[in-house]
Amino acid sequence: MPEAIIIDTDPGQDDAVALLLAFASPGEIDLKAITTVAGNVPVAQTTTNALRIRDLGQRGDIPVYRGAEGPLVFPLETAEFVCGPDGLSGADLPAPASEAAPGHAVQAIIDLCRAAPEDGVTLCPLGPLTNLALAFRLAPDILPKVRRIVLMGGAIGLGNITPAAEFNVHVDPHAAAIVFGCGRPIVMFGLGVTLQAIASHDQIARIGACGNAAGKAVSGMLTRPRPGGLGSDGHPMHDPCVIAFLLWPELFEGRDCFVAVETGDGPLRGRTTIDWNGRLKRAPNAHVVSAVKAHELFERMIERLATLP
Ligand code: RIB
Numbered sequence: 223m224p225e226a227i228i229i230d231t232d233p234g235q236d237d238a239v240a241l242l243l244a245f246a247s248p249g250e251i252d253l254k255a256i257t258t259v260a261g262n263v264p265v266a267q268t269t270t271n272a273l274r275i276r277d278l279g280q281r282g283d284i285p286v287y288r289g290a291e292g293p294l295v296f297p298l299e300t301a302e303f304v305c306g307p308d309g310l311s312g313a314d315l316p317a318p319a320s321e322a323a324p325g326h327a328v329q330a331i332i333d334l335c336r337a338a339p340e341d342g343v344t345l346c347p348l349g350p351l352t353n354l355a356l357a358f359r360l361a362p363d364i365l366p367k368v369r370r371i372v373l374m375g376g377a378i379g380l381g382n383i384t385p386a387a388e389f390n391v392h393v394d395p396h397a398a399a400i401v402f403g404c405g406r407p408i409v410m411f412g413l414g415v416t417l418q419a420i421a422s423h424d425q426i427a428r429i430g431a432c433g434n435a436a437g438k439a440v441s442g443m444l445t446r447p448r449p450g451g452l453g454s455d456g457h458p459m460h461d462p463c464v465i466a467f468l469l470w471p472e473l474f475e476g477r478d479c480f481v482a483v484e485t486g487d488g489p490l491r492g493r494t495t496i497d498w499n500g501r502l503k504r505a506p507n508a509h510v511v512s513a514v515k516a517h518e519l520f521e522r523m524i525e526r527l528a529t530l531p
Pocket residue numbers: 232234235236237261262348349350374382388389390460461
């Protein structure tokens with residue numbers, strides 16, 4: 223039985239690869255909707271990008287809903303210096319041929335959860351957690367419908383956007399604190415594991431040689447220039463780790479930990495304190511993933527991407 227999921231996203235090249243991997247896995251994943259949020263680029267652009275990627279995967283059957291314009295409290299910070307002015311540099315995709323569905327992403331998350339059975343929907347946030355936080359505050363009744371939240375965000379060590387924080391949590395730490403406090407099962411993919419998920423040059427070449435439009439776009443995104451100072455030389459596939467976990471959990475290792483989020487506006491803003499050794503004697507609120515078999519992950523990802531149009 224495929225797992226019913228909602229991908230909440232701020233495309234972004236790695237979001238794009240995550241979406242394509244989900245499109246390529248209909249046997250395991252029933253993607254109910256794509257909801258967009260401001261993050262890598264403003265929400266108008268992340269929504270356009272989600273539509274462009276949906277067209278690339280020829281999945282017009284999956285609705286795209288536009289979401290939050292910015293974080294709950296702080297002004298929006300975006301990352302064009304990493305992903306390019308349109309958020310998808312290297313992909314070389316045309317303008318979207320379709321439009322977003324009517325209605326706000328937060329309401330769509332609420333409606334889809336309300337229509338589901340208990341533990342009926344997995345939420346896969348790949349950007350700032352604003353939409354999920356708003357949904358949980360507006361409609362706490364949906365929480366029992368959330369089977370698990372598998373998210374990309376946070377860091378056990380150095381951040382990327384600041385020394386303390388990973389970008390998604392830095393942008394909206396208040397939303398992250400709400401999600402980490404929601405009481406539903408969380409699987410956390412922080413930089414500690416996602417910076418391990420870097421494809422080799424050979425693997426990138428094989429993606430480009432898939433012979434389909436998806437492979438060409440992914441290869442272009444993974445071979446684009448990359449700014450320094452982000453903790454890696456290649457392009458880490460942060461967000462695809464989330465989808466890969468749904469498909470191949472055996473490729474990952476982790477530990478249940480208590481995670482706290484710093485919401486102050488100082489140098490520690492967005493810090494995720496991960497109590498890896500249980501020193502705080504607090505009940506764990508997340509399964510923190512710490513390791514991935516990266517080579518095998520990309521071998522399997524190449525096989526899936528090759529099945530796309
Ligand atoms: O810090 C990496 C995360 O921030 C990724 O999800 C990337 O797409 C951006 O959203």
